[in-house]
Amino acid sequence: MPAKRRLVFSTVLVAVLALLHGVPWLVLVLAPGWPTAVTVTGTVLAVGAAVGFPVAMWQGHGARHRDRAAVAGDVWLGVVWQLFAWTLVAGAAELVAVVAGADRTVIRGIAVVALIWIAGLLLWGHRQAMRVPPVRWVDVRLPRLGADLDGFRVAMITDTHFGPLDRSRWSAAVADVVNGLDADLVAHAGDMADGSVEQRRGQAAPLARMTAREGRVYITGNHEYMSGAAAWTAHLEDLGWTVLRNRHLLIRRGAATLAVAGVDDRTAAGSGVAGHGTDLARALHGVDPDHPVLLLSHQPRQVSLARAAGVDLQLSGHTHGGQMWPFHLLVRAEQGVLQGLSRHGDRTQLYTSRGSGFWGPPFRIFAPNEITLLTLRAG
Structure with a gap:
């Protein structure tokens, strides 16, 4: 990295860390005017966290891939984000109280209430x-x-993000739930894991025993291209899944046919993984134009391609429903939709799952996870 770019990166990093940790320090520690011992302790904690956080993230998510460091960094990322977001609100309340002539007791009360609220949110969000x-x-x-496919059931999981926290038991329980749905098709819409196959093999193992009458299909998400996409697609095939890399399969019942297609994630072309890249035309090549199309495409924003191609239903993940407030606003702005069923044009519908797992911080705040059972109804 050139020296000028390193300088800019370092400056931005320091500014972000100072802001994320400085606002909570100002609102919760300095403004209330606590006794000296409390103020000093709070200041030491804030400075220590600001220094330790990037170190943990670098150790955990850098070249060394140390899972314990990654867990520590991810947890603190979730904590500090909630501290920052909610202390902005608390800081505004403190400012109003000061203008109104409130004494120090009121300011301290606001700080305490904010801490209790944030702690409660984090505990609930972790659960x-x-x-x-x-x-x-x-x-x-x-x-x-067609009428012969009326009632066709698709069990959808996505964004499992098998990562530094060992969630093998969670994965096994998800497999049990999916198998209990008696689905015709099981679909995984990408972002399988954060880490290599060797690191996350145990967490992915329960996928091998998921069952459905017409099989199991999988597409890549953007995180596969940070974790070894070629190895993950090969591993899913070894587990008995059909990997829909810019291709389709046909499901027939009686006189009715449904084309089930899948494309690589939109980040694939720039990932450097040979042969990977979104190619919807290739995925739909040979599909009878009279047959309805169910498309797996990881990111909802790709629905514009689906609409242009006349796809009937696109299934996507990626958004996590926002995962932690107030990221909902950013995700909606970037992807166009946040979660649920939406219509795009006369024919195309999009279902966006809030995801089954989580990325990074082990918290979901105002964004519950889900396993989706979609029942297709004939027109």
């Missing part, structure tokens, strides 16, 4: 992230679907 996802039942009417 939401670590739980086995509840099933979300969704009916989707496809006007072009």
Whole structure:
């Protein structure tokens, strides 16, 4: 990295760390005017966290891939983000109180209430992230679907993000839930893991025993291209899954046919992985134009391609439903949708899952996880 670029990167990093840790310090430690011992302790903790956080992230997510450091960094990322976001609110309340002439007791009360609220949110959010996802039942009417495929059931998981926290038991429980849904098709819409196959093999192992009448299909997400996409696609094939890399398969029942297609993630072309890249035309090559198309595409924003190609239903993940407030606003702005069923044009519908797992910080705040059972209804 050139010296000028390193300088800019370092400056931005220091500024972000100072802001993330400085605002909570100002609102919770300095402004309330605590006794000296409390103020000093709070200051030492804030400075220590600001210094230790990037070190943990570098050790955990850099070339060394130390899982314990990654867990520590990820946890603190979630904690400090909630501290920063909610102390902005608390800081505004403190400012109003000062203008109104409130004494120091009121300011301290606001700080204490903010801490209790943040701690409660984090505990609840951790439980939401670590739980086995509840099933979300969704009916989707496809006007072009033949009557013989009416009631076709697709069990969808996505964004499992097997990572530094060992969630093998969680993964096994997810497999049990999926198998209990009696689905016709199981689909994984990408972001399988954060880490190599060798690192996360145990967490992915329960995928081998997921069952469905018409099989199991999988596409790559953007995180596969940070974790060894070629190895992960080969491993999923070894586990008995059909990897839909810019291709399709046909499901026939009686007189009805459904094309199930999948494309590589939109980041694939720039990843350096040979032969990978989104190619919807290739995925749909040879599909009868009269047959309805179910498309797996990791990122919702790719629905513009699906709409242009006349796809009937796109299944996506990637957004995590925002995962932690207020990222909902950023995700919606970047992807166009956050979660749920939406219509795009006269024919194309999009279902965006909030995801089954989580990325990084083990928290889900105002963004519950899900396993989705989509029942396709004939038009």
